[in-house]
Amino acid sequence: xxxxxxxxxxxxxxxxxxxxxxxxxxxxxxxxxxxxxxxxxxxxxxxxxxxxxxxxxxxxxxxxxxxxxxxxxxxxxxxxxxxxxxxxxxxxxxxxxxxxxxxxxxxxxxxxxxxxxxxxxxxxxxxxxxxxxxxxxxxxxxxxxxxxxxxxxxxxxxxxxxxxxxxxxxxxxxxxxxxxxxxxxxxxxxxxxxxxxxxxxxxxxxxxxxxxxxxxxxxxxxxxxxxxxxxxxxxxxxxxxxxxxxxxxxxxxxxxxxxxxxxxxxxxxxxxxxxxxxxxxxxxxxxxxxxxxxxxxxxxxxxxxxxxxxxxxxxxxxxxxxxxxxxxxxxxxxxxxxxxxxxxxxxxxxxxxxxxxxxxxxxxxxxxxxxxxxxxxxxxxxxx
Numbered sequence: 001x002x003x004x005x006x007x008x009x010x011x012x013x014x015x016x017x018x019x020x021x022x023x024x025x026x027x028x029x030x031x032x033x034x035x036x037x038x039x040x041x042x043x044x045x046x047x048x049x050x051x052x053x054x055x056x057x058x059x060x061x062x063x064x065x066x067x068x069x070x071x072x073x074x075x076x077x078x079x080x081x082x083x084x085x086x087x088x089x090x091x092x093x094x095x096x097x098x099x100x101x102x103x104x105x106x107x108x109x110x111x112x113x114x115x116x117x118x119x120x121x122x123x124x125x126x127x128x129x130x131x132x133x134x135x136x137x138x139x140x141x142x143x144x145x146x147x148x149x150x151x152x153x154x155x156x157x158x159x160x161x162x163x164x165x166x167x168x169x170x171x172x173x174x175x176x177x178x179x180x181x182x183x184x185x186x187x188x189x190x191x192x193x194x195x196x197x198x199x200x201x202x203x204x205x206x207x208x209x210x211x212x213x214x215x216x217x218x219x220x221x222x223x224x225x226x227x228x229x230x231x232x233x234x235x236x237x238x239x240x241x242x243x244x245x246x247x248x249x250x251x252x253x254x255x256x257x258x259x260x261x262x263x264x265x266x267x268x269x270x271x272x273x274x275x276x277x278x279x280x281x282x283x284x285x286x287x288x289x290x291x292x293x294x295x296x297x298x299x300x301x302x303x304x305x306x307x308x309x310x311x312x313x314x315x316x317x318x319x320x321x322x323x324x325x326x327x328x329x330x331x332x333x334x335x336x337x338x339x340x341x342x343x344x345x346x347x348x349x350x351x352x353x354x355x356x357x358x359x360x361x362x363x364x365x366x367x368x369x370x371x372x373x374x375x376x377x378x379x380x381x382x383x384x
Contacts, residue, residue: 149216170228201353
């Protein structure tokens, strides 16, 4: 892929920030309690690394999806978790711009691009995640408000978000996706919202938990899109975020590969660098090949999006192949370091735990493969 001068400049800004500001304290941020450093988020905003694909009037740079992917990959090299913030903004802010009322957009999107607000998207519920339209959270119309009751779970940024983009049932259960509406709910000043944080294997910095809505009153002006059409209207943005997630995983795996190659040149066994042994160098070479293949697939999906072409199938491929291959490659890098790799002094174990979460979140591999099959042979791929 040949980059333009502007793309190289943005990539270099993200690369420098990732290596100088994110990478040195990647593990420390988890050890210090897993708090999201809002100062770092604001710093990314000042550097123009948040919402780069959004219109300039809202604080973005108006760049294309491929350029957005370049930044996501570079940031994930330094800290996989922190890179989730710009990826979330690219998804959530675009949803607001397309479907929210102008006053909501004018207030919240610039906050997001400045790094002053984090928005959590709330879809999964306790009784199901993959069956995404089978929702129990209820939104009942009451005059010029909706009253919302229920629980969302497995929500990224659950206990640290400034606002929530939620999906709720406004129609009858038998209507499925056709009876689902979307709403934007600020946390501060809204009564009836409570939240928890889970003790997860990885990604402690961005957190995951449940959000409870107890008679939460939301102005009708905070509904996104038409009533009963929120699911079909808003879900269109997920192809984009799936390709960006693939690049997050690529960035994390590349960091471990670079560290493993450097170690293979320095560490000696039997009187020579261990990189001279094919048993050491070949697995790393395979890892480079796998990650490069996933990287090119992700940029291909983003280029299709930029060209206005269908990319659902390709995005689903990115989403299942990215986390799976990244985990395997990082695991091999850990093994390259031998007993030292087994220590928590090195970052490979944390990267493995962090990327593993995206083998589940935002759509499992099984769901992504179902999407791919459906794109190839239609509804014949779906069995009930």
